[in-house]
Amino acid sequence: MERLKLRYYPDPILRDIAEPVTVFDNELRELADAMVDVMTEERGIGLAAPQIGLSKRIIVALQMRDTEDSEAPPLVLVNPKVVASSKDTWSFEEGCLSIPGVTATVIRAMTVEVEFQDVEGNRHRLTAVDMFARILLHEIDHLNGRLFIDYLSAANKSLIKTKLKALADNPPS
Numbered sequence: 020m021e022r023l024k025l026r027y028y029p030d031p032i033l034r035d036i037a038e039p040v041t042v043f044d045n046e047l048r049e050l051a052d053a054m055v056d057v058m059t060e061e062r063g064i065g066l067a068a069p070q071i072g073l074s075k076r077i078i079v080a081l082q083m084r085d086t087e088d089s090e091a092p093p094l095v096l097v098n099p100k101v102v103a104s105s106k107d108t109w110s111f112e113e114g115c116l117s118i119p120g121v122t123a124t125v126i127r128a129m130t131v132e133v134e135f136q137d138v139e140g141n142r143h144r145l146t147a148v149d150m151f152a153r154i155l156l157h158e159i160d161h162l163n164g165r166l167f168i169d170y171l172s173a174a175n176k177s178l179i180k181t182k183l184k185a186l187a188d189n190p191p192s
């Protein structure tokens with residue numbers, strides 16, 4: 020598979036609702052592997068298919084715990100869906116490979132339950148806490164056209180306005 024190119028804010032594909040995956044074939048497995056490669060090369064901790072220009076409901080995520088790297092391999096989630104989230108929340112400074120140079124504190128649920136399919140189409144359900152939960156929520160947001168900057172208050176958004184404009188005027192090559 021040719022090298023996948025990252026899409027950057029304000030690329031309109033980042034605002035689309037991604038399509039469900041219905042075919043679980045070799046192409047899907049190759050795509051998932053390629054997404055893991057891009058995430059690893061870019062030193063990301065998660066990646067959603069729209070970020071590489073594909074409006075499909077696929078994400079990859081590091082299974083992090085307490086902001087530490089995990090020994091577990093990156094997880095591929097196809098058609099992921101949040102089925103429950105805790106009332107407990109926590110704040111953490113997030114970034115996004117599609118919005119380089121911008122970070123902001125986002126409040127998210129501490130624990131989430133997510134249903135998804137693997138690349139073979141088998142159904143799974145997992146419970147994720149703290150960092151892993153945050154990564155899943157951030158990436159699933161991508162599938163719904165939502166970016167972490169959307170959560171900021173008007174005051175906090177104005178703080179990053181200049182950086183967003185610079186990114187729009189001068190996209191990374």
Ligand code: CO
Nearest residue numbers: 114115116117
């Ligand atoms: Co992101």
